[in-house]
Amino acid sequence: MAGSPRQVIWDVYIMTTSVQTPFAATTSSMFAPVTPSQLSAEEVDKKEQELLELESRVCSQGDTVHYAERPKFFTHCSGSYLYDGHENQYLDLQMWYSAVNLGYANQRINNALKSQIDRLPQLACQYLHPEKVELASMIVDSVQNGFNQTGRVHFNVGGAQAVEDALKLVRKHTGKSRMFAFQGGYHGRTLGASAITSSYRYREAYGEFGDRAEFVPFPYCFRCPLGKKPDSCEMACLNEFEAKFEHEYTGAWNPKTGKSEFGAFFVESIQGTGGYIIPPKGYFEKLAKICRERGILLVDDEIQMGFFRTGKLWSMEHFNTKPDIIVFGKALTNGLNPLSGIWAKEELISPDKFGPGSTHSTFSSNSLGTATGLEVMKVFAEGDYETTVMEKGAYFLNLLQDLKKKHKEVGDVDGLGLALRMEMCQADSFTPNRALADAMFQRGLEADLVVNGKKMGLVLDIGGYYKNVVTLAPSLEITYEEMDLAHDLLDLLITECKKG
Numbered sequence: 001m002a003g004s005p006r007q008v009i010w011d012v013y014i015m016t017t018s019v020q021t022p023f024a025a026t027t028s029s030m031f032a033p034v035t036p037s038q039l040s041a042e043e044v045d046k047k048e049q050e051l052l053e054l055e056s057r058v059c060s061q062g063d064t065v066h067y068a069e070r071p072k073f074f075t076h077c078s079g080s081y082l083y084d085g086h087e088n089q090y091l092d093l094q095m096w097y098s099a100v101n102l103g104y105a106n107q108r109i110n111n112a113l114k115s116q117i118d119r120l121p122q123l124a125c126q127y128l129h130p131e132k133v134e135l136a137s138m139i140v141d142s143v144q145n146g147f148n149q150t151g152r153v154h155f156n157v158g159g160a161q162a163v164e165d166a167l168k169l170v171r172k173h174t175g176k177s178r179m180f181a182f183q184g185g186y187h188g189r190t191l192g193a194s195a196i197t198s199s200y201r202y203r204e205a206y207g208e209f210g211d212r213a214e215f216v217p218f219p220y221c222f223r224c225p226l227g228k229k230p231d232s233c234e235m236a237c238l239n240e241f242e243a244k245f246e247h248e249y250t251g252a253w254n255p256k257t258g259k260s261e262f263g264a265f266f267v268e269s270i271q272g273t274g275g276y277i278i279p280p281k282g283y284f285e286k287l288a289k290i291c292r293e294r295g296i297l298l299v300d301d302e303i304q305m306g307f308f309r310t311g312k313l314w315s316m317e318h319f320n321t322k323p324d325i326i327v328f329g330k331a332l333t334n335g336l337n338p339l340s341g342i343w344a345k346e347e348l349i350s351p352d353k354f355g356p357g358s359t360h361s362t363f364s365s366n367s368l369g370t371a372t373g374l375e376v377m378k379v380f381a382e383g384d385y386e387t388t389v390m391e392k393g394a395y396f397l398n399l400l401q402d403l404k405k406k407h408k409e410v411g412d413v414d415g416l417g418l419a420l421r422m423e424m425c426q427a428d429s430f431t432p433n434r435a436l437a438d439a440m441f442q443r444g445l446e447a448d449l450v451v452n453g454k455k456m457g458l459v460l461d462i463g464g465y466y467k468n469v470v471t472l473a474p475s476l477e478i479t480y481e482e483m484d485l486a487h488d489l490l491d492l493l494i495t496e497c498k499k500g
């Protein structure tokens, strides 16, 4: 392979970005400095074109890269910013779907990974290493603090794999393979996770899903699935759910045995991919009660909203509701070596219930992941993220409200901590406007938005039922100046894109 054309493209593209001249005024000491490329603009374009052609031949397009017409290359990152080969700077307001809560190239987290590489970079998961036990202990303590519940942790690698483990645990405990989940919920794309993810799009080409969940409407009050108004609905959606257990003919309940056909309800407290929808106060308390009274477990998927995204370590802490199982992933390692897992109540996961070999994956408690996760948890324990995230979130939401006042096309804004939403609509402020959201996404990546005399790009993520919601998950370390910049960039982007 050495010396082959592929090797040459790669070497030239990467090696020339490694000079040691940090950009000025783009990073704080918390984040690693970025190093600019030595290539000319023409050389960068040429290399990218060659790589794109190679990619089109050698990479599967089954992932999400080719949702974009022309996939984008980035070469550096630091703090809240990504950089491309032309040294264009992009403010990132989605941070890898909330996998990088502590900012890109966070020195402290990177150093934890580096020091683990020098100490114990790899170890078969059948043996123990200190960081695994210490990390599990910090997670167990966090659930004890947040929910006053005792339990244990089981690690895995990706979010969907942890969801699979949660499904196994539910099946083992209840003997049931049918689950409830929300319309608009997202739990991953393995077969088991797809079965509890509402989008048929992800299942369509893959045969029968006999264990497909029953999908219940989420309280999406801006577009109430029952056409009600929040101030007068009296949570009609929950009453509808409860009615499933009124008699045997709903297909969910046997009044004679007092048993449900369903083992668990998989929930996201705030829908992530579904468009950062925040449920009304009291909703989850009542839902949990309905489930508890019928022996249906509550599985809280914190993969996107966990690790202080919403101002609490576990987003469900906002809703005064105790989960039976918590699933986590993404930001646990700040986007470095992947690690995910489940926490479950002792009565579900005690060794006599979930014994050795119940589930396993080669990389499940990989030492680079556990060391990184441990450092992330220490950062959270030492900081006051409950306060700072709520304060920054309130500031950011205020800026979004200003955009809503200025642009009729912003139909709804909302947020909890730094999980924020901006719903793009037609001029009636309600009819979903996917074209506008798409245009904003694309235009942001062109890096030609001029604010304060500087050309910049903006990295956004679009989600929601109608793919018209800008879902904002900025770094928890975002500064107030960067939030002001975000406001100005979004303002400009909306102004430009609505011109058509």
Ligand SMILES: Cc1ncc(COP(=O)(O)O)c(C=O)c1O
Binding pocket: 097, 158, 159, 160, 161, 163, 186, 187, 188, 189, 268, 272, 273, 301, 302, 303, 304, 305, 329, 330
């Ligand atoms: C709430 C939620 N659950 C599960 C997943 C799946 O995680 P992964 O992509 O790591 O498999 C995601 C990913 O976006 C998610 O947001």
